[in-house]
Amino acid sequence: MSSSSGWAAMRSFSRDGSVREHRLAPGTLRRVAALARPHRRPLAVFTALVVVDGALVAVPPLLLRHLIDDGVRTGDRSVVVVLALFVAVVALAEAALSLVQRWLSARIGEGLIYDLRSAVFEHVQRQSIGFFTRSQTGALVSRLNSDVVGAQQAFTSTAAGVLSNAVTLAAVLTAMLFLSWQVTLLALVVVPAFLLPARRVGRRLAALRREAMQRNADLGERMTERFGVAGALLVKTYGDDAEESSQFRARVAAVRDVGVRTALSSRVFFAGLTALAALATAMVYGVGGWLAISGAVTTGSLVALAALLGRLYGPITGLANVQIDVMTALVSFERVFEVLDLRPAVRDPEHPVPLPEGPLDVELDDVVFTYPVTPSLVSLGAAESPKDGDDDGEQADTPDQPDRPVLRGVSLHAGAGEVVALVGRSGAGKTTLASLVARLYDVDSGAVRVGGVDVRDVTQAELRRRVGVVSQDAHLFHDTVRANLRYGSPGAGEEELWTALAAARADAVVRALPQGLDTVVGERGHRLSGGEKQRVALARLLLRAPSVVILDEATAHLDSESERAVQEALDAALVGRTSIVIAHRLSTVRSADLICVVDDGQVVERGTHAELIARAGLYADLYRTQFADGADGTDDADGRDGVVPASTPHNCSLGPGTCRLSPVVSPGRPS
Incomplete structure (x- = not known):
C-alpha cells in the first residue's frame, strides 16, 4: 500500500461520520449541478483525464509481466528494451496527466470559490441591518472561507477521488483476475482486516479532529480579543499579565495535547495499514510462488500481481467511506445555500422612483x-428573541x-x-x-x-x-484617512478632500498625522481621538453632500x-x-x-x-x-x-464656569 494511499485513507476515515445521517435540503444536488454548468467544459476534460489516469494504473504491472516472461526468461534483449521504454513512457504519461489534472483542478476549484464567495458576499451585503445584529461575524466569515472551500472540494477532490478510485479499482481487479483468480480472491479476503480497524481508529480521529477544531477556535478567539485595540486597552487597564499568560498557556497546552494524541493515533493507523499491506504482499508471494512452481502462473504474472496488490487497497479504503466524503462536501454546499437563500428584509423596488433634486423634506x-423576529439563521448565531x-x-x-x-x-x-x-x-x-x-x-x-x-x-x-x-x-475602517473619506465618494479629488476636512474642522488634525491623508488610522480608527x-466622519458626510x-x-x-x-x-x-x-x-x-x-x-x-x-x-x-x-x-x-x-x-462646550452651551443652529438662525 503506497504512502499517499495510506494518508488518503486516514483523511477519509477521520471525517465526522455523523454527516451520514444528515438529510440534505430538497434541490441541493440540482443547485450544485447549476453551479457546475459554467465550468462544464474543463470539468468534462478533467473527468476524462481522471478516467484515463485511473486506467493507466494497471498498465505498468502488465508490461512488467511481459518484460519478465517474454524478455528476461527467453533472453530477448530487444523485448526487454522496448517494454522498458513503454514502462517509462507510461510513467511520463501519468506524470503529465497528473500535472494537467492539477491545473484543471485548480482552475475549476478556484473559479468555483470565486463564484461562491462573490455570490455570498454580495448577497450578505444586501441584507438589512437586522441580519447583522443577529449574526455572529465569525460564523459569516466561516461561510465565506471554510464552507466555500469545502464546497469546491466536491468537484476537485471528492468527485475526482471517487471516480479515480472506482476506475482504478475496476482496472486493477480486472488485471488481477486475468492473471490469477486464486491470488485475487486471497487478496480480497484481507480487505475486512483493513476496513474494520480503520473505521474504529477513524472514529477516534474524527473525535480528536473535532476537539482540535474547538481548542483552536478557543485559542483564536482569545488572541483576537486580546490583540484587538479595544481588548488590548482593557488588558492594559484592568488585566493581570501573569494571569493572562497563564490562561493563554493553558489553551496552548490543550492544543498541544490534542495534536500529540492525533499524531499518535494517525501513526498507529498508518502503521497498521502498512503492516497489513506487507502481510498481504507476503501471502501473495507465498501462494503465488507456490502456483508459479507448479506452473499455474508465470514468474512475470507473480511480479505483476504483487505490483497490482499495492494499488488495490488504497481505492478500496477510499471507496469504503465514499458516502461520508460526498455528504461532507454536499453539507458545505448546503450551508452556503442557506445564506444565499436568505431573502433580504429590505429590497429595492422593481420600478424605482427617483428623488427630486434640491432640498428634501x-x-x-x-x-x-x-x-x-429571527430574520437570520440559528447557525449564524441568530437570537430567538432579537x-x-x-x-x-x-x-x-x-x-x-x-x-x-x-x-x-x-x-x-x-x-x-x-x-x-x-x-x-x-x-x-x-x-x-x-x-x-x-x-x-x-x-x-x-x-x-x-x-x-x-x-x-x-x-x-x-x-x-x-x-x-x-x-x-x-466607524473608520483599518485603512488610510484618504480611503475612509472616499468610502462614500470614490471620485473625490485631493482639493475636495481638504475642503471637506476644513469644513469639518479636521484639516489641522490630518495635517498633523505622520503621513497626512495616507496615514492608516488603525482598527476602528483608534489612532484618532473620539x-x-x-x-x-463629518468630513466624509460633507463629501457625500x-x-x-x-x-x-x-x-x-x-x-x-x-x-x-x-x-x-x-x-x-x-x-x-x-x-x-x-x-x-x-x-x-x-x-x-x-x-x-x-x-x-x-x-x-x-x-x-x-x-x-x-x-x-x-x-x-x-x-x-x-x-x-x-x-x-x-x-x-x-x-x-x-x-x-x-x-x-x-x-458646557466652552469650559467649566465660563460659558454658555453651544446649540445646534438651524440654517438662517443666529446661535
Missing part, C-alpha cells in the same frame, strides 16, 4: 414598526414581548432645510425612528417619505446618496474642546440641509426648528424649546432633571436660552 405618516435599539441602550423588544411594536402611530414632518430634534428617555424609540428614515428597516404600516416619495419606492443606493448618517461612535474620529442628515448623538461622550470643534463642524454641515438630530443632552437642541419628545414609541410632545418649557410636560421634566444642579431650565425674558452656571460644567 422628511415625513413620517402614522408609522407602526416592530423589529422582525433585541435592537439605540446605541445608548434602547431596545426594540424583550424576550417577554418579542412582538411588541417599538413605534406606534408616529407622525412628524421636517420641512426642507429644517432642524428637527428627537429627545426622550433611553429606549423610547429615537434611533429606531431615525433608522426608518435611512431605511435600515421597513415599517409595518404607515409610510416614511423623503421628498414626498415613499422610501420603499426608492433604490437603496439613491437613498444612501441623499441621506447621510453620523452616529455617536463613528472627537477627531467624529470630525473625519446629502440632502438629509441624521445625527445620532454625534457629540455624545466628547470632551469640551472636542465637542466645540465637532459642534462647529455640525453647524456647517447642517446649513441648507434637512436635519434629524437625536440628543439626550437637551442643551444641544434648544435652537432646533422643532423638538419632538418620544416616549414609549410615540411622539408625545412637539414644539420649540420655549413652547415645550411653557407646556410643563415631559420635556420640561427632562430639562429640569438635567439642569437641577443650578439652572432653572427656563429661557430669558427676551427668548434667548438661559446661561448654564458653573455647577454644570459637564454640559
